Amino acid sequence: MPKLKFKSSQFSLNQYETVLDCLLRNKQYIPYACRAGMCQACLVRAVNCDATDESKKWIKQSLQDKGYTLACQWVPDSDVEAALPTVEEFSVRTTIKSLDYLNPGVIRFILDVEDKDRMFHYYPGQYVTLINPRGIARSYSVANNYEEDQTLEFHISQTDQGAFSGWLFNEAACGDVLHMRGPAGDCYYRNASTEEFPVILAATGTGLAPLYAILNNALDNNHLGEISLYHGGRTSDQLYYVEELEKLSQNHPNLHYYPCVKEPGSKTSGKDTKNVNAGSIEEVINKKMDTGTLATTRVFLCGAPDFVYNMRKQFFLKGAKSGNIYCDPFLEHSVAATGGTN
Ligand SMILES: Cc1cc2nc3c(=O)[nH]c(=O)nc-3n(C[C@H](O)[C@H](O)[C@H](O)COP(=O)(O)OP(=O)(O)OC[C@H]3O[C@@H](n4cnc5c(N)ncnc54)[C@H](O)[C@@H]3O)c2cc1C
Ligand code: FES
Known part of the structure; x- marks a missing residue:
């Protein structure tokens, strides 16, 4: 089995094991989050060895040139040495x-x-x-x-x-x-030639965070098409930015804001629920959506992975083009079965 040198220790890599998994299995500290090549938290430097092309392809050339690679994607087939960048490097x-x-x-x-x-x-x-x-x-x-x-x-x-x-x-x-x-991530507004396409933004919970940024960016760019924002919660307590979004929609006639509450009767904080749409966010979208324009609509879906994947399928089946559906599922950090330190 190949050996992995790290700091002053040496570990045996299991078959098909990534450098990240080997380090976590041996209780070494290494930051990580997605384990999928997306977040770049697990950046390591290959010392006096070459990392696999597969593990380098996710990062920019200037980092590759300095020997950096992603520990979660690096499955060595010979002896290797890895070193952590200091937390200040690249951050x-x-x-x-x-x-x-x-x-x-x-x-x-x-x-x-x-x-x-x-x-x-x-x-x-x-x-x-x-x-x-x-x-x-x-x-x-x-x-x-x-x-x-x-x-x-x-x-x-x-x-x-x-x-x-x-x-x-x-x-x-x-x-x-x-x-x-x-x-x-590729969930952001782009409209270089100021086209007038409709935009649908839909999120549960804190999935509103990226949508709030995308919405404000589209409005700052004077987006001409209709924009529909759906934000869903089980109870009205789970919504937020309701007043800010209502105000924005009053100031922008092309913005339609739909707060959706699955259980409108059950609130604990006494928030006003008169303007919310009763029903799950999926039900409200299905009721309000204009399927006639879906072929040109840009759809942005964020938040709980089940919601994002389910809605992506539904929008595609109803006529949205897959290349116009941008998704940010808030995947949970996978817990290392081996008891990683973070
Ligand atoms: C692209 C992307 C964007 C995101 N954006 C946001 C955002 O804007 N806002 C937001 O709120 N979240 C966002 N997330 C989610 C976020 O990254 C975290 O996953 C989330 O905050 C939970 O992290 P945590 O450290 O609190 O929980 P974790 O420690 O990661 O725990 C997650 C779950 O695992 C369970 N767990 C933990 N340890 C163990 C164990 N030893 N054994 C069994 N189960 C265990 C916990 O009980 C919990 O239910 C995003 C995720 C992605 C991928
Ligand atoms: S890229 Fe996210 S953990 Fe490796």
Whole structure:
């Protein structure tokens, strides 16, 4: 079996085992999140050896030239050595500027960028990887446009026993430092030739974060076609930004905002529910959607993976072109069966 050298230790790789899995199995610290080549949290440097083409193809050429590769995609077939970049390398240092609740289960937090000259360009709607002071890395969608606000906004929901969200809800404080890598994802508004196509944005929970960024970007670009935004929750407590979105739709006649609540009678925080659409988000979309224009509609789907995959299928079957359906399923960080450190 090939050997993996890491720091001052050497480990045997199992057959078809990735460098990431081998390190986690041997209780070594390495940040990771998606395990799918998307978030780049698991970047490592191949020392005095070549990483496989498969593991390098996900990262830009300038990093490949320096020997960097993704540990979650690297399955060595001979002895190799890997080294971690320092957390500062390839990351932008940020600090928490503010933390507040958007609803009982969702925190909005705003980050100030400390390394302004290292800040990267991203398209509103893309996601980044955040690494907290404990070294826990997770992907989160940016809800605003840094170039306008000079800050970054995130909406994060509380996950039962979640490592990152648990830290955020229980311990995080203004001034805490987070390192950020990114950006990634193709869920963003593009309309170089100012076409007048309809846009459908649909999300459950904090899936609203990327959609809020995409919506504001489309409005800032004076999008001419109709825009329909569907945001779903089980109860009205699970919605947020209702007033902001109602106001936006009053100011933009082509914007139609549909807050959807599956159980409209059951609310705990006394929020006004008079304008919500009763029913699951899928039911409301099916009722309101104009199937006649679906062939030219750009569809953006974000949030719970089941919802995203189910709606992608439905939109495609009803006439949307697959190339016009952009998806951001909030896949859970897969828990290492071997007991990884993050
Ligand atoms: C592209 C993308 C964008 C995203 N954007 C957002 C966003 O904007 N907002 C947002 O809120 N989320 C977003 N997410 C989801 C986010 O990345 C995290 O998955 C989510 O916040 C949960 O992380 P956590 O560390 O709190 O939970 P984790 O620690 O990852 O736990 C996830 C689940 O696994 C369970 N679990 C944990 N440890 C164990 C164990 N040892 N054994 C068994 N089960 C265990 C937990 O109980 C929990 O249910 C996004 C995900 C992706 C992929
Ligand atoms: S790219 Fe390797 S864990 Fe995300």
